[in-house]
Amino acid sequence: MASLDRIRTDGFRRWYERQLIDCHAWLVSWFLGLIVLVSGIEVAGGGAGSRSSGALLALGGLAVTWYSWKRYHLLLEIAERLGEQAVCPKCEAYGKFKVLSSGPAPLPDGGDPSLENHGGGLWLHVECRKCGGEWTLK
Numbered sequence: 001m002a003s004l005d006r007i008r009t010d011g012f013r014r015w016y017e018r019q020l021i022d023c024h025a026w027l028v029s030w031f032l033g034l035i036v037l038v039s040g041i042e043v044a045g046g047g048a049g050s051r052s053s054g055a056l057l058a059l060g061g062l063a064v065t066w067y068s069w070k071r072y073h074l075l076l077e078i079a080e081r082l083g084e085q086a087v088c089p090k091c092e093a094y095g096k097f098k099v100l101s102s103g104p105a106p107l108p109d110g111g112d113p114s115l116e117n118h119g120g121g122l123w124l125h126v127e128c129r130k131c132g133g134e135w136t137l138k
């Protein structure tokens with residue numbers, strides 16, 4: 001997962017780009033999960049011997065589809081929300097800021113509790129690299 005700490009280290013634009021790549025990779029895995037799900041249903045209808053293996057395949061596909069859709073939606077939602085607020089209120093420069101402070105703090109394993117919680121409670125206090133203006137993304 002693209003950690004919010006990458007905004008601080010790589011800059012917002014790179015983080016945003018990476019976030020969109022990650023979330024579309026989840027969309028691809030959602031689609032592959034859908035193919036497995038439909039294949040499982042097809043196999044399950046083949047006969048008595050293939051019923052249990054088809055059902056297992058369909059369940060696996062369903063799990064991948066469900067989880068992938070959830071991750072895709074979550075990552076896209078956070079990227080869009082922060083992307084909408086990444087414009088400097090003074091000079092209107094997009095994504096050209098450095099993070100002064102942020103919260104809540106990332107987990108030791110690099111995961112973000114705020115990302116896991118649909119971005120709830122997430123905030124970044126930033127300073128524009130162009131004009132020095134400060135604002136908060138939440």
Ligand SMILES: [Zn+2]
Nearest residue numbers: 088091128131
């Ligand atoms: Zn500015």
